[in-house]
Amino acid sequence: MAQSDETKKKVVVRVCIGTGGLAAGGKEVIEAFKKAISDFCVDIELDFTCHYQKVGCRGFCARDVLVDVVDGDTSVTYQGIKPDIAKRIVQEHLINGQPVKEWLIDDSYYSFHSKQMKVLLKDCGTIDPEDIQAYSKVGGYTGIRKILSTMTPEDVIAEIKASGIRGRGGAGFPTGVKWEACRKAQGDVKYIVCNADEGDPGAFMDRSIIEGNPHSVIEGMMIAAYAIGAGLGYVYIRAEYPAAVERLKLAIAQAHETGHLGKGLFGSDFSFDLRIKLGAGAFVCGEETALIASIEGERGMPRAKPPFPVHRGLWGRPTVINNVETLSNIPYIIRNGASWYSSIGTDKSKGTKVFALTGKIRNTGLIEVPMGIRLGEIIYDIGGGIIGDKKFKAVQLGGPSGGCIPDHLLDTPVTYEDIVRTGAIVGSGGMVVLDETDCMVNIAKFFLEFTQAESCGKCVPCRIGTKRLLEILDRITRGLGKEGDIELLEALCSDIKVASLCGLGQTAPNPVLSTLKYFRHEYEAHIKDKKCPAKACKDLLIYSILEDICKGCGVCKRACPAGAISGDKKKPHKINADLCIRCGACFDVCKFNSVNRE
């Protein structure tokens, strides 16, 4: 006799559909599981029902798609799952009870997590981001309930100040102090704005949090709104994050339906509503005043400070702008208390910080670490070292506003002050690892290309200054650098930093200054010797074929897009230097390492 579905045991298949998960085929994997189950159902009666849970980023994106199979109390995690593997897991694991060993997570999964401390990301990878109940079940919205019934706005501000949390957007300004200034600012109407315009290349913390746990951001905004006296909030989010926008819209809709947004919330007289404003593709809008201009429907050109947004912000009203990660921390601080939060981290840098660990590193992904952890621990223990056992060269922190930290400073603890001392900044959390094949002049040029393209054009130092910086860097990487260029770069950098209007310009020279500080010899090699030590700058490379090694297989000849390689079959080939466009295709395809590059 068939068991009714209600009495059958429940098995949960949990699939990551964060950006990494989706790109690796997360949705297809779910479909494959569903199909496999229904295929088996035709022949046999299953003694369980299978439920699917889509979760946000679980951090270890390098091993996507990550799948949990939860059967009662036991949970098994698989990595690198493709749709065609689903059938085996269903048959061997779900039906026969034997986990499929070859796809189980391995040691690196554990070492990836061992030094992490997951506060924000804990819920992120386990709860269904499209279900408000899932957030409530893990304690969501208890923070706002608690303050509405027991705390005055001043109490909340005191609590946030006591926790020591500092803004996670980059500069690390104490959040409680900002709220207090806005609370005290004159005005009946105030706003809380969530800055989700994560524009730093190499950063996706905010995206992952919104995709994985949108309600924590909403609750954080509510608490902030209560504290500063705002009734309306805006989330300014990049249109380039369509999945995050959808999740957030859904979350707001659910919060409305279930009475978590609107008038007289939770029986109090506190009302709060939330609107989404889509960014339209301008990095500078991450800057507070530019963001305000953009919400107001204008060109995102920063405005001079003072007046600061806490005094005169959106529509001229006092406004607090916090970034996603900051706001997402707030419910946890209220729930667990300021002293819990301040027990994490160092004296001046409290709590955990989420980083996007990417680049030439084995375990790429989203990590959350306690403040104070050393850079080396992140790179080697969590990140598992450099891909292909190449030599570590530097880690880039803070994106276009940040800098590169070399090998000998890997002992630096991750705190706002210590990182700034190296010439980088904690920034919003992009951490790009570079190896010996990365040219530091080229990296500096890459960031200048970015800031120069994103400069709003309002102030002279940024508009023309970054252009001139880029031109100097460009000529250096093309072998046209001149004596005195380094000094000119230094002088211009220091003036741009001081004279620019907003944070974009003021920090734009950082990538140049920090690479000059630690890798000056690379600049000098480009200028004086016309060589790129990392062999990355195309114009400075000469490709040739080592005749004694070349087997004349012809692969390089076929790969050359410029027709610069000639030679008969089985005889050594030659590269015509006049035709060579230095694309490196031959170098990449040669199996015998017979292409020489210098």
Next chain:
Amino acid sequence: MIKLMIDGKTLSVPDGTTVLDAARRFHINIPTLCHHPKLTPFGGCRLCLVEIKGIPRPVTSCTTPAAEGMEVTTTSPNLESLRKTVLELILSDHPNDCMICERAGDCTLQELAYFYGIRKNRFSGERRTYSKRDGNPFIERDMEKCILCGRCVKVCDEVEGVAAIDFAYRGFKSKICPPYEKDLNCEFCGQCVAVCPTGALTGKAWKQRGRQKDVREVDTTCAYCGCGCSLTLHVQGNEVIRVTSREDTLNEGWLCVKGRFGYNFINSPERLKKPLIRKDGKLEEASWETALDYVAGRLKDVRDKYGPNAIAGLSSARCTNEENYLFQKFIRGVIGTNNVDHCARY
């Protein structure tokens, strides 16, 4: 009132005064390119940076409100070096053609380059070039000379309420243009020309008509509508070659298209130059003596024959008070009739 100290001098200024305005009130000169006293502050050119005790980085004095007890330094080796860098950067993206520029001698950028002695520029590189010329008939828009100070954008929006132009694009590609970069099509008040600190905006009518040398300026009152705007006529030889208006006037230096550009009638070849008398149905030139004798004689005839009330005078709203007074005095006192009127009704 707020008390603050600028360059060691203690000053008192009203609440809401910016540091720049406070300094200017007391004749402390701070260089600027983007600031205009009648427009909202912009803070883009960065020349007016000053140091304020307690603030870690220099701030733009045009945007910073003066505060009680503030200690401001407007000049220091550091500030001057920053200003020089900013000027060099601007000049690295500006045509070096002061020789033939309409604004030479009356250009803020040129003036600052002169004061900062910028002969050799440390910076060079790509310069914005625009092949298309704006075809409007009034305003020459040489956007390669534009330093993106935004004054024209603001005057068009904040003062004129037209917003015919705005910033477009961003970063180094930024430019100021009418929508879709078409030819300017607006009220042509020329307020933008009046506030432009460089040679980017000039009047087409005064192109190559004369710059500073041998040009006299004569202050007068506009002859068009009833607003009575103050005009400054720029005269070379016996020709009015340009019209401007001073800022400290009733009209605050603002004019309309007629006042600013409609002066060609003065030197028009169609002007009447000799008295004319109708002979055999045709108007023919005559000497003043003949013409006036003729007029006086005919008027006397009419008066003798029909009485003074058969004569009437029509005066003009475009003549001066003195002329109008004399005209009615002539009609009343000399002809002897009150048949005098003017065109007030249309």
Next chain:
Amino acid sequence: MLEEKDMNDVLDRIIAKYREDEGNVIFLLQETQDALGYIPEEAVAYFSKKLDIPSSRFYGVLTFYSQFHLKPRGKNILSVCCGTACHVKGGTKIAERIQRDLGLASDGETTEDGKFTFEIVRCVGACSIAPVVLVNNKAHAEMSADSASKLVTELKKKETGVGAK
């Protein structure tokens, strides 16, 4: 292209939605682009007339934000991420290859047949699976110049029904 009347109906609906919103310029343009795929000059003229907002403001905003397109775009949008992580892992090479395969001269161009638009984007936040190519907003992970080239070939096949050279 839509007929003028049809377009005005679309625009009227957008206006009705945002008429009362302060600072609605970006909203108006975003919705227009969602509806029409780009922002025709006529749409700006229409908004300007109906809402008394100077066209110059629309144009300023349009050209400031990289999201907005003044011309119709291709049926398929190929975006190559050149954010930091993608850059250090070879994003530029991928971009060069795709551009060459499509025969386009520069970033942001559309093929003559209107099938493909190629663009370089700055970080789509998928750095952990770099380098990334987006085809119509779907991310393709850990690409190389070769795999990207294959992707283009497949897409061309799908569009034209024949293998493209």
Next chain:
Amino acid sequence: MAGLATVFGSGAMTNSMPEIENNDLLFVIGSNTTETHPIIGLKMKKAFRKGAKLIVADPRKIDLVRFADLWLRQRPGTDVALLNSIMHVILREGLEDTEFINTWTDDFESFRGSLAEFTPETGERITGVPKEKIIQAALLYGNAERPGIYYTMGITQHTHGTENVYAIANLALMTGNLGKESTGVNPLRGQNNVQGATDMGCTPNMYPGYQRVDVPAVKEKFEREWNVRLSEKVGLTATEMLQAITNGSLKAMYIMGENPVLSDPDMGHTIKALKELDLLVVQDIFMTETAELADVVLPAASFAEKDGTFTNTERRVQRVRRAVNSPGEAKRDSAIIAELSRLFGYDMTYHSDEAVFREIGRLWPATAGISYRRIRKIGVQWPCPTPDHPGTQYLFKGGFPRGKGRFTAVSYRPSAEVPDNEYPYILSTGRQLFQYHTGTMTRKTSAIETVAPGPYVEMNDEDAQGLAVEDGQKVRVSSRRGSIEVSAHVSEKTLRGMVFIPFHFKEAAANVLTNPATDPVCSIPEFKVCAVKIESL
């Protein structure tokens, strides 16, 4: 002006230009200010930026409507009904200023009764303005602290123009919105020195300084100063002069700097009349359409070639200075007049222009305190009786010249010529931004000609559709007096059933069409309403 003078005892802008920016409400009626008075338009825009509200009453969607909080689109010629119904609501809502009425005005009670019939419903029926908007206007104006009313020819160029002005004056009087800073009634004068020409007595009934010619004591004063015998018979207005030519009583005219052929209504009639004169002397800087009819043409100097003063619309006397020499043998008007006078045996030589000005000050105390030296940089507003008097920024502070302000009950009556089956459209004429008056000056600047090249008729788009007229197409516009061919500008700008033609262009002169009917008090022709028909060509 006569209208305001009757009510207050003085007719001019009550406030000054700098005060405009501090109005908290501007009620602009019958004035396309941004085009006809651009710089006053700028002051208004400054007021809006500072938060002032704006009511525009105009049948055309003029540029100011962009800034308006409320736009009343009345049918041309129905201003009295509009204003009366606004006042009706003000009384109904108790927004009148009783204290001001009791202290400073006469005849309120009888006036109150005259408003009874002008309910908002009646107002709507006559004017076409929805009654809600009439009520809203009343509330906005009635509750404002510093409201300013601004009007020009849209109010005065009607056969009932004086009544329009009375209605405006009533509105300001009943709310006490007079005699205060940034609060008042402001007729904007159309030409640079209209105010001055009126002040200087170039009117048939007044000597300089609004002193009546038919008051013996005044006459004697002028006889003494001028040392001549003067007539106490009120003279002819400009429009009456043309009639007098036709009936044979006027034989000679001396026209200085005027072009009535183009600026007067019914051009055909004007030309015919001027041709009948025994003698026509025209003194001008160009060969105008009027000069072409003259027996003698005298070449005069332009404003850039002479010294003197202009008085602007806010009574400010300002300096005019000579910048260049006159071309050829052209002479200053004052020199020509003095020469002529000498030929009549009367010496009118002055050793300087300022000597003339000082003589004016002796005869009209309101300017006695002004000297050229005082106004070398910025002008002074009359009244300014003594050298230490600062000039008068706004009028009627603490009272009216005639003692009390007088309410004048006015009722609505239709314009002289209203549309009918044969001539179904209302024609209004007026100015546009780029050209000025009859175009003799502005049309010499080629750039202006490029942007405002020629005549046109503004038509409502629905009307145009009905006539199958497309934008830019040539049409024939005809009235009972004549017809012209112009191209059509089709838009939403004009009200249905109405067309607008600027009068600057001789090649299709709007005044071929206009009706010479005039206001009985002021003799202002009805340029704003006549009946025309439109034919597609």
